[in-house]
Amino acid sequence: MSASDTDTPLHYWRDGSVAHIRFNRPSVLNAIDIPTAHAFLDACRSAHDDASVRAVVISGEGRAFVAGGDLAALAHDPVETAREIIAAMHGGIALLAAMQAPVLASLHGVVAGGGLGIALACDLAIAAEGTRFKLAYVNIGASADCGTSWALPRLVGMRKAMEIALLGETFDAEEALRLGLVNRVVPAERLQEETARLVQRLADGPTLALGRLKHAIRASHNRDLEAQLDAEAADFIACASSRDFVEGVSAFRDKRLAGFEGR
Structure with a gap:
């Protein structure tokens, strides 16, 4: 797709079993206004x-992933505009966490504010070299949204989360990798290729098992060990009754690659 604005602030499409969500306001670095937020919620609902x-893969058109909220849109009626944008964005982020399919963020350019929240809400993230990250909220006198205050301390620890949030400084892709905010950093010219390769690997996997794993890991912070063990047992039994489990065991015994169907 070309890096130009259209009347659609976000594109959603399917490529086989992979769903794509791409922010499409490149002239403003994909900043989120009310129509964009509602389009994001609709796309997340469609995938879910x-x-x-x-x-699912989430990306941004043009020179950035997402540069945060659209400050021009917020300037006119900040309270009601923020209320509507946040309600839609939070609804979409909750759906990303709830869906069975794994979600990959493909990051480049600027990842700031709510854009960082979207990236952190994904299950995996790949970033191009040169990507710049910034929480940014304190720079406009705001607190966080899009789940950043939930995800940051879980990924980087309380002290580092405080530094990122309270100082609002920019950091690069290598630092994001060191902190565990992204899984891989690749040369910018290889981002699309590596994104396609990684998301296809996820799409070819045992979807039920991937979904159970994703939900178990996300829920582990809110459970004690005994509850987590019980959940693991229930998840494994559920997977053991699936066609993919039968195929996986058979492929292992036959020393061949498994052909998972996602059921």
Whole structure:
């Protein structure tokens, strides 16, 4: 797709079993206004409700992933505009966490404010060299949204989360990798290729098992060990009754690659 604004602030499409969500306001670095927020919620709902989706990739058109909220849109009526944007964005982020399919963020350019929140809400993240990250909220006199205050301390620890949030400083992709905010950093010219390769690997995997794993890991912070052990047992039994488990065991015994169907 070309890096130009259209009347659609976000594109959603399917490529086989992979769903794509791409922010499409490149002239403002994909800053989030009310129409963008509602389009994001609609796209997340489409991916969540489609059982044939086995992986999701979120990206941004043009020179950035997402540069945060659209300050021009917020300037006119900040309270009501913020209320509407946040409600839609939070609804979408909750759906990303709830869906069975794994979600991959493909990051480049600027990842700031709510854009960082979207990236952290994904299950995995890949970033191009040269990507710049910034929480940014304190620079405009605001607190956080899009789940950043939940995800940051879980990923980087309380002290580092405080530094990122309270100082609002910019850091690069290598630092994001060191902190565990992204999984891989690749040359910018290889970002699309590596994104496609990684998301296809996820889409070809045992979707039920991936979904159970994703939810178990996310829930582990809120459970004690005994509760987590019980959840693991229930998840494994559920997977053991799936066609993918039968195929996985058979492939292991036959010394061949498994052909998972996602059921």
